[in-house]
Amino acid sequence: xxKTTQPISMDSYEGQEVNITCSxxxxxxNDYITWxxxxxSQGPRFIIQGYKTKVTNEVASLFIPADRKSSTLSLPxxxxxxxxxYYCLINPDSNYQLIWGAGTKLxxxx
Amino acid sequence: GAGVSQxxxxxxxxxxxxxxxxxxxxxxxxxxxxxxxSLGQGLEFLIYFQGNxxxxxxxxxxxxxxxxxxxxxxxxxxxxxxxxxxxxxxxCASSLNAGNEKLFFGSGTQLSVL
Numbered sequence: 300x301x302k303t304t305q306p307i308s309m310d311s312y313e314g315q316e317v318n319i320t321c322s323x324x325x326x327x328x329n330d331y332i333t334w335x336x337x338x339x340s341q342g343p344r345f346i347i348q349g350y351k352t353k354v355t356n357e358v359a360s361l362f363i364p365a366d367r368k369s370s371t372l373s374l375p376x377x378x379x380x381x382x383x384x385y386y387c388l389i390n391p392d393s394n395y396q397l398i399w400g401a402g403t404k405l406x407x408x409x
Numbered sequence: 410g411a412g413v414s415q416x417x418x419x420x421x422x423x424x425x426x427x428x429x430x431x432x433x434x435x436x437x438x439x440x441x442x443x444x445x446x447s448l449g450q451g452l453e454f455l456i457y458f459q460g461n462x463x464x465x466x467x468x469x470x471x472x473x474x475x476x477x478x479x480x481x482x483x484x485x486x487x488x489x490x491x492x493x494x495x496x497x498x499x500x501c502a503s504s505l506n507a508g509n510e511k512l513f514f515g516s517g518t519q520l521s522v523l
Contacts, residue, residue, distance in 0.1 A: 333510040342413075342500050342514025343452070386451070393508045395440060395459065401451045 301325045301391040303400040310406050317374045319403050321387035324368050332363060332370045333388040337402070343386060347372070374405075382407045411435075415501050415515035422491055423523055430486040430518045432501030440504040441478060442512065443486050445470075447497045455499075458484060459507045491522045 305321040323332065331350050335343035347354060349361040349370070360373040374381055387400040414433040422428050434441050443455040454468040458478040469475070473491075478484040488495055498519050502512040 331510060335512075340519075341516050342502065343512075344514070345511050348510060388510060390508065390510050395442070395457045395465065395507055397454075397510065397512075399452050 301327070301389060301398050303387050303389055303398055305385075305387055305400040305403045307401070308404040308406070310408060311377055312408050313378055314376055317377050317381070317405060317407075319372045319374075319385050319405065320369055321372070321400055322369045323387070323389050323398075325391070326367050326389055327391040327393075329393065330389050330391050332361070332367075333390075334359070334361065334370075334372045335386045335388065337384045337386065346385075377405075377407050379407050379409065381405065413501055413503055413513050413515035415499075415518050417518060418516060419519045419521075421521045421523065424493060425490055427487065427489045428491055428520065430488075430499050430501075430520070432484045432486070432515060434482065434484070434501070434503030435513055436482075438503035438505055438513070439481065440507050440509065441484050442502045442504075443476060443484070444500045444502065445497045446500055446517070452500070455486070488520075491520075493522050496520055496522045 303323045311317045333348040336346050337343040346358050347361045351363050354361045362371040384402040386402045389398045416431045439460045441458040444452040456476045457465040461481050473489045476486045498517040500517045502514040504512045
């Protein structure tokens with residue numbers, strides 16, 4: 300049964316690079332890895348998606364090793380406003396039965 | 410509208426009363442999800458609609474919960490005879506099509522059952 304595992308919480312400081320890793324040992328061959336960000340009193344927001352190696356956008360980078368059993372969301376030079384919960388997600392059956400991680404609560408300190 | 414709209418944003422009700430939560434998805438999005446999120450917890454899948462097809466209701470926690478989607482657009486989640494354990498944020502999301510992992514969420518309805 301596919302599942303994702305991520306740390307419950309992480310702390311860091313402004314200006315640092317933050318890496319959040321999600322493990323998904325049973326990821327399907329054709330499955331993408333997707334990450335979301337959720338601020339208090341808001342719904343989750345899509346931030347990045349990838350299949351292999353590295354993907355970068357204006358918000359974050361996503362690193363996926365060759366075996367694809369894990370993925371790492373990298374947030375460069377974080378600020379206080381990056382304090383949020385980050386979720387990884389897979390979709391092993393390529394349908395609506397999405398597998399959400401439990402979320403990583405990231406707290407950025409001044 | 411530009412995004413997924415949910416109403417009301419907050420609902421306080423008394424135990425035993427019925428409530429209706431509304432979701433207006435992004436125009437043209439055929440897939441619609443309802444999730445529940447308890448305080449400090451992750452997302453609990455409730456129900457999924459794809460266009461005008463029969464929904465997947467497998468996540469509904471009891472027969473007090475029901476949902477419909479009219480005309481493949483607006484959806485309403487109804488909770489009958491509310492209980493205190495129903496207190497949570499109810500999130501609606503839509504995506505362009507089935508199997509698309511890019512979901513657009515509303516801000517949710519905070520339901521408090523006294």
